Amino acid sequence: MLTLILIGFAASAIAPLIYKPLKNYFGWIAASFPLYIFLSFLSKYNQIASGNIIKETIEWIPSLGINFTFLLDGLSLTFVLIITLIGVVVFLYAGAYMRGYEHADRFFVYVGIFMTSMVGMVISDNMMTLFVFWELTSISSYLLIGFNHHNEKSRKYALQALLVTGGGGLALMAGFILLSQISGSFEISALYNLNENIRNASTYSAIVILVLIGAFTKSAQFPFHFWLPNAMEAPTPVSAYLHSATMVKAGIYIIARMNHSLGGTALWQDTILIIGAITMLFAAILSYNQMDLKKLLAYSTLSVLGTLTMLLGIGSKLAIKAFFIYIIAHSLYKGTLFLVAGILDHETGTRDVSKLSGLRKYMPITMVTAAFASFSMMGIIPLVGFIGKETVYSAILEVDYWGLFLLAVAVIGNALIVMITILVGFKPFWGKLISTPKEPHEAPIKMWLGPLALAVLGLLMGIFPNVFIGRLLDQSAISIISEKLELTIKLWHGFNFVLLMSFVTLLLGIGIYFFRLKILDITHNFKLKKIFKPSEWYEFLLNGMMSFAKFQTKVLQNGYLRNYIIFILVTAVTLASFALFRIENALKITPDFSITFYEGAIALIIIISTFFVITSDSRLKSIVGIGVVGFVMGIIFIIHSAPDLALTTFAIETLTVILFVLVLYKLPRYLKFSKPLSKLRDIIIASGVGLFMTLMVLYITSIDLTSELKRFYTDTSVPGGKGRNVVNVILVDFRAIDTLGEITVLAIAALGVYALLKLKLDDRGE
Amino acid sequence: MMFSVILSTASRYLLPLLLIFSFFLLLRGHNEPGGGFVGGLVAAAAYALYFIANGVYEAEKLLKAEPIKIISLGLLIAILSTIPSIIIGQNFMTGVWLDINFPVIGKIGTPLFFDVGVYLLVLGITLKIIFSLAEEDK
Known part of the structure; x- marks a missing residue:
């Protein structure tokens, strides 16, 4: 499976190379890549459906327990198949849709990375690998929402989505780390037998909250829902693929995946149930005054995501069955409707539903496609959406205390979705023709083929549910609630209460549609948002x-060099003296006060020049004074037989003086404007630093410095480093990697200096 | 800046001498005091002297290459010198030596190339800063 992931990333990388020469056929070529992955996984269908699990481990960082462990079971196979199948359609569609865009080749890179990471995420068994793929989907989503990066809104909302989902991702990682501390491994499958330990662990609540924050941000659950409608700034194929069919279901996937180890407690079930129900209703209500096709679909997606979360919260066998059917049905019809919205936008030039009407003669195929998807979304027999909604309702009815209340919420939410469906799926095609910005015409085959296929698939699944869904259902249920469902899927359950509720939903939705404008008038002053x-x-x-x-x-x-120096010195001295005085006997200094004549003379010169530096009335003189101190320091090195240091000191002092003089040239005239108070402050700081350094040197000279290292380096320098100059051998051989780091930093610093100086030039307008 | 004929003439003769000296420092560094860092500094000082005597444009002309390019070249050589150790399967950055003694240079090995990289980088950085400071005075 790792091979498939690597192929995915490699294919994304070469997309820009072949995009230009093969532009006309690119949709077909691009679509063959998800098709290949789809077929590769489909070939494992029988194996998985008959109860096997495929596991594959490739070591990545074994010392930390981070490995590419891939696990294919019913749940992950379902997700992989959805992701890649919709991928085929979207890639083909985008081949035509993105033609007019600049840098359309980049689009395919991002979508390719997204699809591969999404597949990687759902088959990862290792939580850290899963996290890496999870964040990769967030990043590719960021790049795709901000695809029209010259548009300020795109950039803003791309960042919003990234911050919300990325922040949630970090919470998820923290949750994973806490989990791994209980099981001692990052593998999810290692949690299977530890349910009791996990639920009784002191960190259990923290784990649940962190994992759920991750899941809720990614799946745009209340109160993190706001990023999803804003993400509609992305090109439509992205909205169809990432922000309705696949990526936003990643959070729900995590909840489902973690359900067997974290579930079963009131905290887990109730939180999911309540948040899901709130999202379901709240999102549907928020859609009431939207006119933009994509925004309408986005709010209905939110509502469905809420429903799915709620179903996991209910957690009964029936709820899991409903969850499973609904997730498949939704991916099919919502992906289709988004693509239809894209076709309408592309071929008429507007996405405003109030400006779209009577297009059936111009776009017959699109109309049929939209009708199939809409019937499924509204839950009309015999489409798969009908089975979905029926099972959702019966699962809700099973809930003990407030089943009826929840059912009412679900009916209202779904009625609003019916209204959205009519607006998106029927209104643009029926009624009187309104002239559109562009002359309307049917979309090219690349754009209608995929959506039509998905819509037809929705019909087939509705008529033959057991063929398409039934076999994987049991295996997925084992992954989620560790038991088989032993429930059959049927299209027709007979005339019962649930069917009545479906009918009520439909009527209510149609009613809301016709009185929509009046309701809008009434609620005009009531600004819910x-x-x-x-x-x-x-x-x-x-x-x-x-x-x-x-x-x-x-x-x-703050831009003042003096303040920087104060910060640096005070911080360094405070921290270092804190450390120094904690050492026992640090102040028992036994200095050796015997000095030679030369040393005394040098000390005298240093003192005199320092005095000269601080009292002189011109900068040039001060610099010369500092230079003298530096050179005399070099002489100390020579006396103590360190010619290397002396040589370097001389060279550096020379260049420093030259640099100082060059800088001096630009400074304003020398003025004395320091206030007495700041002078006092400077004296205190300077004396403090001086005192500290003196104590430090005295301390270092009075401790025993016989170290093993010294002998090691002198002994191995010639045989190991083939050089007698130990210092240099350390620099270029023993510790060369440090030197490499240092010179890299130096090179970057030089670029920084250069940039700063250039910036100054520009400020002057040159 | 003041122009001095003596300094200008002297710098023309001093520059090559100093450069040779800096190269000498670089090569002897492995066994005697010296090395890439101090060699680079001396070379930079040589150019700095030339710049003080003849102005920044003369100095830049003489240098021929952009200091930024010298920096990049230095960093590149230093990084490339780490590759042989990987190829022969040793630990990263283990010194790899040829077993032949060359005249003047002595033994050749990756640490020597690493040091050459340091030399060029230090030279480039110092000159980049000096030149960009000096250029602004236009």
Whole structure:
């Protein structure tokens, strides 16, 4: 399976190379790549459906327990098949849709990376590998939402999606780490027999909260839902693929995957149930005044994601069955409808439903496709959406206390979805023709073939549910609730209460559609979104972070060199003296005060020049003074037989003086404007640093410095490093990797200096 | 900047001498005091002297290559010198030596190339900073 993942990334990488020469056929070529992965996994269908699990391990960082462990069971196979099948359609579709875009080749790179990571994520058994793929999907989603990067909104909402899902990803990772501490391994399959240990662990609540934050942000559950409608800035194939059919289901996948180890407690089940139900209703209500095709679909996606989460919260056999059917049905019809919305946008030039009407003569195939998908979405027999909704309702009815209440919520939510469906799937095609910005015409085959196929598949699945869904259902249920369902899927359950509810939903939805404008008039003054808007919390947090960053930059990096020096010196001295005085006997200094004549003379010269530096009235004189101190230091090295150091010191002092003089040239005239108070401050800091360094040197000279290292280096320098200059051998051989790091830093610093100087030039307008 | 005929003339003769000296420092570094770092500094000082005597444009002309390119070349050589150790399957950055003694240079091995990289990098960085500071005075 790793091979398939690697092929995926490699194919994404070569996409731009073959895009230009093969532009006309690119959709077909691109589609063959998800098709290949789809078929590779489909060939394992029988094996999985008959109860086997395929496992594959390739070591990555075995010392940390991080490996490419791939596990294919019913749940992951279902997701892989959905991801790759919709992938085929979307790739083909995008071949035509993206033609007009600049850098369409990049689009295929991003989508390719996304698809591969998404597949990688659902087959990962190792939590860290899963996390890496998880974040890769967030990053590719960021790149795709911001695809029209010249548009400010695209950039803003791309960042929003990345921050929300990325932040959730970090929470998820923290949850994984806590989990791994219980099981001692990062493998999810290692958690299977530890259910009791996990639930009784002290970190259990923390794990649940962290994992759920990860899942809820990714699957846009309330109150993190706001990023998903905003993500509609992405090109339509992306909305169809990432933000409805696949990526947003990753969070739900995690909940399903973790259900067997974390589930079964009130905390887990109730949180999921309540958040899911809120999302289901709230998102559907928020769609009431939308006019944009994609926004409408986005809110209905949110509502469905809420329903799926809620079903996992219910957690009964029937709920899992409903979850499973609904997730497949939704991917099929919602992907299709998004692509239809893209066709409408592409061929008419507008996405505003109020401006689309009567297009059936111009786009017959699109109309048929939309009708199939819409019937499925509304839950009309005999499409798969009908079975989905029927099972959802019967699963809700099973809930003990507030089953009826939940059912009412679900009916209202679904009625609003019916309204959305009519707006998106029927209104543009029926009624009187309204002239559109572009002359309407049927889409090219690349664009209608895929959606039509998905729509027909929805019909086939509805009529023959056992052929398509039945066999994987049991295996998936084992992955989620560790037991078989032993329930059969049927299209027709007879005339019962649930069927009645389906009928009520449909009527209610149609009713809302016809009275929509009136309802809008009434609610015009009632601004639901103004009252409660989690996206404003996001804005508040983001702005708060920015102003905090500005504030601390202002304090710490205020542009005054003197303040930088103060910060650095005070920090260094405080921390180092703290450490120094904690050492026992650090102050028992036994200095050796015998000095030679030369040493005394040198010390005198240093003192005199230092005095000269601080009292002189011109910068040039000060620099010369500092230069003298430096050279005399070099002489000390010579006296103590360290010619290497002396040589380097001389060279550096020479160049430093030259640099100082060059800088000096640009500084304003020398003025004395320091206030007495700041002078006092500087004296205190300077004396503090001086005192500290003196103590430090005295301390170092009074401790025993016989170290093994010294002997090691002198002994091995010639045989090991083939050089007698130990210092140099250390620099270029023993510790060469340090040197490599240092010279890299130096090179970057030089670029920084250069950039700073250039920046100055530009400020002057040159 | 003041122009001095004596300094200008002297620098023309000093520059090659100093450069040879810097190269000498680089090569002897493995056995005697010296090495790539100090060699690079001396070479930079040589060019700095020339620049003080003749101005930044003369110095840049004489150098021929852009300092940025010298920096990159230095870093590249240093990084490339790490590759032989990987190829022969030793630990990363183990010194690889040829078993022949060359005249003047002595033994040749990857640490020597690494040192050459350091030399070029230090030279390039110092000159880059000096030149960009000096150029601004236009």
